[in-house]
Amino acid sequence: MNVVVVGSGIAGLTAALHAHEAGHAVTVVTKGALGDGCTGFAQGGVAGIYGPADSAAQHAADTIDAGAGLSDAAAVDVLVQDAAERIAELIARGVAFDRSPDGELLLGREAAHSHARIVHAGGDATGAAIAHALVAATRRAPITVVEAAFLADLVIEDGIARGIRVLVDGALSDLGADAVILATGGAGHLYAHTTNPVGTTGDGIAAALRAGAAVADLEFMQFHPTVLAEGSAFLISEAVRGEGATLIDVDGRRFVFDTHPDGELAPRDVVSRAIARQAAAQGSPVRLDATMLGAPVLAHRFPTIDRVTRERGFDWAMHAIPVTPAAHYLMGGVVTDLDGRTSIPGLFAVGEVARTGVHGANRLASNSLLEGAVFGARAATAVGMPWKPSPAPLPADTRSATIAGTAGARPHRDGSPFSRPALQRLMWDDVGLLRTDEGLKRALDAVIRWRSTAPAPATVAEREDANLLLLAGATASAALARTESVGAHYREPVASPLLETV
Incomplete structure (x- = not known):
């Protein structure tokens, strides 16, 4: 099969390598250079090595507890059961995790973990070590790499994903595929303060939304405390x-x-x-x-x-x-099953772009790199299998992303024209750490107004802005629909000025 992987972090490159090793023809398309994105910036580690007092079951319990009970138990079970194998694979691909003088892996503990079960590389350079190893492995393999290529849209024919439309050097072209694996990361640049590198503008989620894929839990944006x-x-x-x-x-x-x-x-x-x-x-x-x-x-x-x-x-x-x-990690995204399949046949999603159900309302530290490795490998395996029905219906306590107008909200500030910084400040103030009904409505109305007057995007920057606007509206809508506070989604009864001084 001809497999196109969009994105080149841990999820995308793991999927690409596994798909190649399964005998598929693989093309990796990446927005910047191979290995760019959030993976290389990850200072934390990879959870999943269990000492004598620890277990996969305890790791699963910690994950579900951190997720405020909204994690999908089956997805969490897959994550923890596959953890040791995926970490061993990273070691085999050249990741030198930190070890004690006697050669044992050093295990660290992070917030909300009940045990020390996290491996690191270079102290606080785990992501960089993983990115380096996976990029090197990809370069060695007969995998086609297309860099500096922007995902403009998915190509959907008769309801099936048949490839992608990319913008390269100002020109649009279609790249056909038997299967498309989205691994484009999250949308940290929705917010004025973010840990994400430039370019993390939700392109894959936006393309999936335009194609009609199921998307959920966008209200759950994790803010890193420090x-x-x-x-x-x-x-x-x-x-x-x-x-x-x-x-x-x-x-x-x-x-x-x-x-x-x-x-x-x-x-x-x-x-x-x-x-x-x-x-x-x-x-x-x-x-x-x-x-x-x-x-x-x-x-x-x-x-x-x-x-x-x-x-x-x-x-x-x-x-x-x-x-x-600062905005750090998006728990929601394109809805998938346990093998990365989305609601559109032929389209898979892995890593932060996906809503696997692992994280629920709040991600447990050091589960994100693990999730990328685990589900990247699983999606690559599923590529060669007959397509199963779309993901099972979401639990009643999740919210699909929809965009609708609101009534009764005050106009956003002075009706200022759109700019990316204005959108990012709006999201930080009204759809950030502390939310109110009025603020969410105000934000949604501003986004709808901006979208209604936006010209058709042409350049990469304009397409990024369009993607951010689409996701901002979907995020505010999802946050309005979830009226209770849970995990990273916190609603206050009255407007709060607290973030103005942060």
């Missing part, structure tokens, strides 16, 4: 808190315990909201205190963070550093 609050966004890994760093207010008090008994190791949505509220209350960013770990440990365990913070003028071995939350 991004350096000065200068351009730079993530401070959850593993730093896993090693013992604390979050403190202006008086040096560990304030997160006011919200959750696990303090800094509570689920990310809890910690992020606690930080936002405390920063608003004190009128300045909260601080992450890692001084108790000492300079040698920080430099050895977190070499990338150590280097960047020092380049920014912070000596985090001596002083606590300012941090703020």
Whole structure:
């Protein structure tokens, strides 16, 4: 079969390599250079190596607990049962995970994990190590790679995915396929503050929406609690808190315990909201205190963070550093079954672009790289199998993404014209960490107005903007439909000015 994989992070390249090894002709199409995207920036690790007191069942329980009970149990079971095999595969492909002097894999613990079960590479450079190894493996294989190619749309014929339409050097062309695997990542650049690299504009989800694929849970955007609050966004890994760093207010008090008994190791949505509220209350960013770990440990365990913070003028071995939350990971996306199949025959989705059901309302730390590896491999295997019916109906507590007008909301600010920064600020203020019914309606009305006056997109930047606008409307609609607060989706009864000072 002729398989086209769109995206070149851990999910896409795992799928491409497995599809090639299964005998398929594979083409990888990527927006930038091979290996660009979020994978290479991942500082955390890969969960799934269990010590004597730990188990896959406990990992599954932690995942479901972090997901606020909305995770799909069957998908979680697949994730944890396949974990060891996928980690072993990464090692075989050349990923040098950190080991003790006697050669044993070093296991770390991060927030909401009950045990140390996470492997890292280069301390805080796991994603970079994985990306390097998978890119090298892809280059060695007879896999066609098309770089600097923007996914404009899916090619659908008689309800079946038959390929993709790409924009290369300003010209549109169609690339035919027997199967298309979307691995285009999330949509972090919907928001004013994000850990995602430039170009993470939800292109795959938007293309799937336009093609009529089922999409769900877009209201669940995870905000990472700790991004350096000065200068351009730079993530401070959850593993730093896993090693013992604390979050403190202006008086040096560990304030997160006011919200959750696990303090800094509570689920990310809890910690992020606690930080936002405390920063608003004190009128300045909260601080992450890692001084108790000492300079040698920080430099050895977190070499990338150590280097960047020092380049920014912070000596985090001596002083606590300012941090703020930022949009990090989208739990929703294109709905799939356990093998990556979407509601459109011939179309698969893996990685952050997909809604596998693993993450529920809130992703457990270090499950994302694992998810990409596990479901990338499964989708590649399913490519050669007869097509099964579309994914089973979603549980009653999920919401499909729809876009509709609202009534009774105040106009957005001054009716300002569209710009990407204006959209990102709108989403941060009204569809961010703390949401209200009025704010969501205001955001949706602004997006509808902007979309109604937007010209037909032509350039890559214009198409990215169109994708962001489509997803902004779908996200606000999904958030309006889910009236209860759960996981990363938190609704307040009245408008909150808290994020204005973050």
